[in-house]
Amino acid sequence: MSDLAPLDESITLQQLDEDPYPIYQRLRNEAPVLRVKATGRTMLTKAEDTKYVKDNPELFSSDDPNTPMKRAFQAHTLMRKDGEAHMRERMAMAPAFSPKVIRTDWMPQYMRVAEEYVARLPRGEIVDLFPALSGPYAARGLGILLGIEEASDDDLQRWSQTLIDAAGNFGWRDEPFEKSDTANAEMNTLFDSLHERHLAEPNNSALSVMLNADDPIETTQIYSNIKIAIGGGINEPRDALNTILFGLLTNPDQLRQVKQQDDWERAFEExxxxxxxxxxxxxxxxxxxxxxxxxxxxxxxxMTIQASANRDEDRYEDGESFQVYRERQSHQAFGNGPHFCQGTHVARRAVAHVMLPMLFDRFPDMTIPDLDDVIWRGFGFRGPTQIPVKLQ
Ligand code: HEM
Known part of the structure; x- marks a missing residue:
């Protein structure tokens, strides 16, 4: 029988949280299949391998009982199901994500929210866009799409972070679960209170289409899948927006060309x-x-490291740098296989079609006055946690 992959005992979670990219670059070259003690996982850093794993769900199941996700969500969510059970729940939510509904129902509302949130930014001042714009914009958009507009931006962001912290609580400490239990109770109370409205006025939001379906899935599953979207639908558009802003503002030549050619979608993809x-x-x-x-x-x-796959030397020339006009090539940021991100189109439109052009139109000469003030964090999820920008 072949050998097990080598074992690494030197990589720490702190290193991965601070900046995993130099580690991934080394692993792609030296040890693309590596058992890493700190993560308790076999880490795969090559694009071919990460895609292969996600494209073969019979061999590589999403239903991993070793993760704290079930405990965090108090349920077995669609992200951790396989085959028919997964597909049934994914399809239950699908009408809310259809391209037509995104165009007719969500984009006009996202446009209105973006106008309101951009208008309240002060001109001429240095503002951290994470709490002032990206976080609230991502939260409001999600509240609308899910049909839970009654939740405040603050509540949505707090619930999202609480669920993420508990789902990533691999040390199984009590505190993150106590917080997620409280958040779950608050969300359940809100969802219960919305049944009447959505039954009386059916609409295309995720909660409404699931409640009004001819053959609805169980209410507990409706709730847990709304929660999965809260846990996995706020931080990504927020982090994507902050990352793209950083990429464009630190590469003025690219920004100029993007503006001239209206290439916001290309900037988003990069x-x-x-x-x-x-x-x-x-x-x-x-x-x-x-x-x-x-x-x-x-x-x-x-563990499939799509962050690393997206910089794989076999696929990208100088993948470490931000280059909007690099040779077009697919990437794995939205995953692969049956769990491919359901929010891809809505996120792309919300960020690339709505927010980026609007923000640069209002503040055409934005700058990042001090690059040292931009803080990047994250191993599981990653983006700037602070991005102070001079709005001008
Ligand atoms: C730039 C933004 C986004 C990125 C990069 C992203 C990325 C991803 C990735 C990589 C997965 C697959 C995880 C896996 O294979 O285990 C995923 C799944 C998912 N995403 Fe996103 N996401 C984004 C935005 C959103 C938004 C805005 C929503 C909701 C409105 C959303 C809803 C979902 C759902 C429901 C799943 C689970 C699908 C399933 O298991 O069948 N995502 N996302």
Whole structure:
């Protein structure tokens, strides 16, 4: 039998949180299949391998009982289901994400929200766009799409972060779960209170289409999948927007060309390739198998590092740099296979079609006065946690 992949005991979670990219660059060259003690996972850093794993759900299941996700969400969400069970729940929410509904229902509302949120930004001052714009804009958009507009931007962002913290609580400490239990109770109360409205006035929001379906899925699953969208639909558009702003503002030549050619969608695609908002995913190995000649035993958990796949030298020239006008190439920021991100189109439109052109139209000469003030963080999810911009 082939050998197990090498074991690494030196990489720390802190290093990965601060800046995983130099580590991934080294691993792609030296140890693309590596058992990493700190993560308890076999980490895969090459684009071919991450795609292969996600495209083969029979061999690599999403239903990994070793993650704290079930405990965090108090439910088995669609992200951790396979096959028919997954598809049934994904399809229940699908009408809310259809391209037509995005165009007719969501984009006019996103436009109105963007106008309001951009208008309240002060001109001539240095403002951290994370709390002032990106976070609230992502939260409001999601509230509208899910049909839970009654939740405030602050509540949505707090619930989202609380769910993420608990789902990533691999040390199984009590405190993150106590907080997520409170958030779950608050969300359940809100969702209960919205039944009447959505039944009386059916609409295209995710909650409404699921409640009004001919053959609805269980209410507990409706709630847990709304929660999955809260946990996984705010930070990514927020981080994508902040990342793209950083990329464009630190590359004025590219920004000039993007403005001239109205290439916001291209800038969006390059931003999420460069720093993938969801950097890693986990899959449970269902049968003994091999990757790159290494034995991968049944029961192991492999971690696909799409952040690394998106900079793989086999696919991208100088993948470490932000280059809007690089040769067009697909990326893995939205995943692959049956769990491919359901929010791809809405996120792309919200950021690239609505917010970026509007923001640069109102503040054409924005700058980042001090690059040292931009703080990047995150291993599982990544983006600037602080991005002070001079609005002019
Ligand atoms: C730039 C923005 C976004 C990025 C980069 C992103 C990325 C991803 C990725 C990588 C996955 C797959 C995870 C896996 O394979 O385990 C995923 C799944 C998902 N995303 Fe997104 N996402 C974004 C925005 C959104 C938004 C705005 C929503 C909701 C409105 C959303 C809803 C979902 C849902 C429901 C899933 C689970 C799909 C399934 O399991 O079938 N995403 N996303």
């Amino acid at each position: 931003g999420v390739r460069w720093v993938a908002p969801i950097q890693v995913s986990s899959r449970l190995v269902m049968e003994d198998t091999e990757i790159r000649g290494f034995h991968i035993p049944k029961g192991d958990t492999v």
